[in-house]
Amino acid sequence: MIEIKNLSKEFKNIKAVDDISFKVSNGEIVGLLGENGAGKTTTLRMIATMLKPTGGTAAINGFDLVKEPDMVRSQIGILFGGEVGLYDRLTARENIKYFADLNNMDDKEADKNIKELTELLGMEEFIDRRVGKFSRGMKQKVAIARSIVHKPSVMLFDEPTIGLDVTSSVIVQDFILSCKKNNRAIIFSSHSMQEVEKLCDRIVIIHKGKIIEDSTIEDLKEKYSGNLEEVFVRLVGGKDEL
Amino acid sequence: MNFKIMSVVFKKEIKDMFRDKKTIILGILIPLLIFPVMYGFMGKSMEDSQEKVQKNLKIAIKDEGNSSFNEYIKSQENITIIKSQDLKKDVQDGKIYAGIEIPKDFDDSIKNDKQVELKIVYDDASQNSSMAMDIIKSMADTYSKGVVKERLIKMGVDESILTPMVIKEDIVAKEKTNVGRMILSMMLPLFLIIYSISSPMAAATDLGAGEKERGTLEPLLTTKASRMNLLFGKFFAITLMGLIGTIASITGLLISFKTSPSLFGGDASVVFPAKTLIIIAALTIFVTMIFGALELSVSIYARSFKEAQTYLSPLSIVGMAAAFSTYMIDVKDISPVYLNIPIVNISVVLKEIINGIYNPMHIILTFVWSGVYITISILFARYMFSKEEVIFRT
Numbered sequence: 001m002i003e004i005k006n007l008s009k010e011f012k013n014i015k016a017v018d019d020i021s022f023k024v025s026n027g028e029i030v031g032l033l034g035e036n037g038a039g040k041t042t043t044l045r046m047i048a049t050m051l052k053p054t055g056g057t058a059a060i061n062g063f064d065l066v067k068e069p070d071m072v073r074s075q076i077g078i079l080f081g082g083e084v085g086l087y088d089r090l091t092a093r094e095n096i097k098y099f100a101d102l103n104n105m106d107d108k109e110a111d112k113n114i115k116e117l118t119e120l121l122g123m124e125e126f127i128d129r130r131v132g133k134f135s136r137g138m139k140q141k142v143a144i145a146r147s148i149v150h151k152p153s154v155m156l157f158d159e160p161t162i163g164l165d166v167t168s169s170v171i172v173q174d175f176i177l178s179c180k181k182n183n184r185a186i187i188f189s190s191h192s193m194q195e196v197e198k199l200c201d202r203i204v205i206i207h208k209g210k211i212i213e214d215s216t217i218e219d220l221k222e223k224y225s226g227n228l229e230e231v232f233v234r235l236v237g238g239k240d241e242l
Numbered sequence: 243m244n245f246k247i248m249s250v251v252f253k254k255e256i257k258d259m260f261r262d263k264k265t266i267i268l269g270i271l272i273p274l275l276i277f278p279v280m281y282g283f284m285g286k287s288m289e290d291s292q293e294k295v296q297k298n299l300k301i302a303i304k305d306e307g308n309s310s311f312n313e314y315i316k317s318q319e320n321i322t323i324i325k326s327q328d329l330k331k332d333v334q335d336g337k338i339y340a341g342i343e344i345p346k347d348f349d350d351s352i353k354n355d356k357q358v359e360l361k362i363v364y365d366d367a368s369q370n371s372s373m374a375m376d377i378i379k380s381m382a383d384t385y386s387k388g389v390v391k392e393r394l395i396k397m398g399v400d401e402s403i404l405t406p407m408v409i410k411e412d413i414v415a416k417e418k419t420n421v422g423r424m425i426l427s428m429m430l431p432l433f434l435i436i437y438s439i440s441s442p443m444a445a446a447t448d449l450g451a452g453e454k455e456r457g458t459l460e461p462l463l464t465t466k467a468s469r470m471n472l473l474f475g476k477f478f479a480i481t482l483m484g485l486i487g488t489i490a491s492i493t494g495l496l497i498s499f500k501t502s503p504s505l506f507g508g509d510a511s512v513v514f515p516a517k518t519l520i521i522i523a524a525l526t527i528f529v530t531m532i533f534g535a536l537e538l539s540v541s542i543y544a545r546s547f548k549e550a551q552t553y554l555s556p557l558s559i560v561g562m563a564a565a566f567s568t569y570m571i572d573v574k575d576i577s578p579v580y581l582n583i584p585i586v587n588i589s590v591v592l593k594e595i596i597n598g599i600y601n602p603m604h605i606i607l608t609f610v611w612s613g614v615y616i617t618i619s620i621l622f623a624r625y626m627f628s629k630e631e632v633i634f635r636t
């Protein structure tokens with residue numbers, strides 16, 4: 001459960017996120033849709049307590065992100081797009097275990113979860129090999145396992161399929177859907193309406209730090225007749241002219 | 243402060259670094275071996291050439307008058323006389339180490355109390371030839387003394403008239419001074435400080451900027467672990483890696499002291515009492531901690547390995563300059579100012595204790611200051627680690 005309340009972030013000269021509010025319930029996937037520089041990463045970084053808001057706050061399962069950042073972090077898992085950011089000289093298992101330890105799990109529970117994830121993601125063959133020589137797809141699986149090893153109830157995905165080939169993208173998308181099945185609250189950021197439309201229950205369109213649309217896919221289709229990709233372009237483009 | 247998390251970070255970083263062959267080779271093996279190998283070769287070649295010349299002094303003598311000095315030289319041990327038409331050429335070609343030209347009227351001049359000129363041809367670019375020159379000179383010296391003695395006896399004068407003063411040395415020192423110890427007291431503080439600055443650098447670069455460059459920092463910051471626990475885990479790992487590097491380097495240096503003593507002015511076997519060793523170890527750890535934290539701060543600020551290395555070189559130059567500034571200082575006359583300058587004070591106290599001087603005021607002051615420096619550097623690292631502008635610098 002995520003409740004974002006008037007969240008803002010101002011950098012030196014720009015308002016990267018400007019007074020946004022929305023909710024994500026458990027078992028719901030919300031697509032945070034926006035162009036490059038719209039403020040998606042900044043929003044997710046604030047929810048993950050890596051950046052301090054300059055205004056507003058958010059509650060993650062009731063924990064306030066300004067007042068209880070450590071507790072908030074223990075509730076969430078994050079998967080970033082682009083570089084997977086694994087330690088090459090550690091094995092897949094050691095990479096995952098490191099994050100389990102950092103999230104203060106005991107060894108028994110961590111080992112159990114790693115075993116489950118290894119089976120779920122089909123990592124048996126390489127779980128005890130060093131990550132350095134892995135293919136992109138193998139690394140992606142390790143990164144996924146790492147993001148969820150502590151069983152967070154909230155998952156944040158920041159353009160997770162960026163730069164991935166089709167096979168790896170499918171791995172990630174399947175994972176997101178499995179998170180939904182497990183009743184997690186999920187934010188999925190993307191710049192592609194197509195991807196959002198495929199996975200999400202609700203869409204929040206962010207543009208220049210402001211929310212310009214927040215509705216279900218069906219409502220959106222009803223409200224603006226036609227192709228949703230065009231709707232997105234029109235919404236964003238229309239705002240630019242103001 | 244969560245010590246469990248700190249130790250998780252610490253253990254992971256140490257494991258990670260020890261799996262890096264580059265770290266082991268550059269950080270441990272090379273520092274350990276470079277001095278013994280380098281000085282080993284230098285010392286060996288020097289001793290070899292010394293022995294070669296001393297065992298077989300190949301010289302030529304040009305003597306038209308068949309003088310008594312010629313006979314004297316021939317009577318010495320390990321001399322090989324080689325016939326030569328052209329002394330200069332043969333010396334240059336290395337056929338002989340040196341050539342002696344004795345004038346025709348040598349014996350007559352000596353007999354008539356005159357001064358004679360003895361010409362020695364040698365090549366000062368050749369170590370062997372220079373060494374031969376020294377040997378011949380000392381032979382001529384001995385011979386001269388004999389002549390002087392005879393002359394004085396002939397004149398009815400006592401020999402001691404030539405030496406109106408005899409100096410008897412009475413050295414004031416707690417222990418017998420030796421050249422090895424003096425060199426050690428100049429070099430050891432310098433090397434200890436330089437190593438303590440340079441050894442943690444690779445680890446600091448890797449654990450800050452390296453983490454950023456590989457994209458692992460952001461996921462790391464999303465875990466429940468607080469920034470402070472991450473920072474301290476890293477800080478201790480850097481300190482340990484730094485100490486291992488310093489120990490390897492100093493061990494290498496001490497091995498070469500032992501194996502090639504001739505290069506360090508002879509006997510270098512200095513045994514330090516336990517308290518000296520403890521203070522040396524403590525000060526080394528302090529410098530490693532100070533610079534470990536500073537280097538981590540710089541490294542976390544940098545966007546990449548390269549940038550970190552660029553920023554780190556001025557930092558290390560400043561530290562090393564401070565150590566160098568005390569290189570020639572006289573430990574008997576320490577100005578109080580020195581004891582309040584970072585690193586300089588540590589260097590001064592190292593010098594003192596290596597020379598067997600224990601000034602409790604100096605030691606305590608330096609320890610207190612070190613504590614202050616360590617605290618400031620850690621606070622600085624903490625500040626850097628908590629700043630959004632630093633962590634997400636693009």
Ligand SMILES: Nc1ncnc2c1ncn2[C@@H]1O[C@H](COP(=O)(O)OP(=O)(O)O)[C@@H](O)[C@H]1O
Pocket residue numbers: 011012014015016034035036037038039040041042043631634635
């Ligand atoms: N650390 C930062 N310092 C200053 N400006 C930033 C920083 N991070 C992001 N920005 C700016 O904030 C805006 C939103 O960025 P971001 O959240 O990364 O967008 P998105 O993820 O939607 O592409 C951009 O204009 C970007 O340049």
Ligand SMILES: [Mg+2]
Pocket residue numbers: 040041042158159
């Ligand atoms: Mg982004």
